[in-house]
Amino acid sequence: MSGVITIVVKIDDADQRLDRWLKRKFPALGQGRIEKLLRTGQIRVDGKRAKSSQRLEPEQAIRLPPNIDMPPPDELAAPSVQRERPKVSKADAAMIRACVLYKDDDVIVLNKPPGLAVQGGTGTERHIDGMLDALEFDQEGRPKLVHRLDRDTSGVLVLARGAKNAQRLGDSFRHRNARKLYWALVAGVPKPAQGKIDMALAKEAGPTGHERMAGDEEDGKRAVSLYATAEVAGDRAAWLVLWPRTGRTHQLRVHCADGLGTPIVGDGKYGGAAARIAGDGISGKLHLHARSIELPHPSGNGMLKVKAPLPEHMRKTWEFFGFDVDARIDPFPRD
DSSP: OTTOEEEEOOGGGTTOBHHHHHHHHOTTOOHHHHHHHHHTTSSEETTEEOOTTOBOOTTOEEEEOTTSOOOOGGGBOOTTSOOOOOOOOHHHHHHHHHTEEEEOSSEEEEEEOTTOBSSOBTTBOOBGGGGGGGGOTTSSSOOEEOSOOOTTOEEEEEEESSHHHHHHHHHHHHTTOOEEEEEEEEESOOSSSEEEEEOOEEEEEOTTSOEEEEEOTTTSBOOEEEEEEEEEETTTEEEEEEEESSOOTTHHHHIIIIISSOOBTTOHHHHGGGGOOOOTTOOSSOOEEEEEEEEEOTTSSSEEEEEOOOOHHHHHHHHHHTOOTTOOOOOSOOO
């Protein structure tokens, strides 16, 4: 079919129903037309017929007919066309290799630095996805991203070596078999000291036109986070251990700011001025760190467990308050 459109599913869009993804990309599409296009094979996923209820996976190719409204150009991709990637600079190659916490034949785990985006976008030319060629090591083929972290969030980031391992690891994240614990410093002390935040989230336009997430029980996606207070600094701040049971964009940031009323320190987007704490030893950067991850090893042999040390700005804050930077804390019972 000439003039077909192909869109590659981004990590942010993974685990959505196909019909809901289509409606977000093409608001004029009604459910009836979507069903007809699927039934007649005019919309396909990775070349195969699909149902409206199918859950999407990262990097799947969605083929659309030429008579469908055109999406924004930056979302178009043609998997059959090989685009030449810029070479990784020596400095970036050395930097990203120094971030490796764990490596074997199937998986690589990085300690992502704060301030470095996982993927590119408008105005973002330097990102981890653009450095993956430097992580081939002894294997042919660059590793693949299977999940993501916000630009300003640091910590464990898992990469798959090979397509089969990418699928297995992706399944672990989609089926919530990955136990990801985060450390955060929040302004104020949450009450109660431990509990669950269950607040559906949806995108809304921010005051400057940038998208942000907000609580929306009617149209939002369900988002659940567990939290526990590890230590407090009077009533000024608290060190929280967080376990997101779902993987929504900015989930922990919104849950801390709006669900608990204690924004993460340095998170001006969701906490404004309340996210700042005075003190010479407290950085204004975001204090959110993916501390550890535990998930089934893609080889099928046991569990993969990796822990990431705190970034420099958070380590200094922990020392400022006298918190134990090397503490082993897992306050949540196993399912």
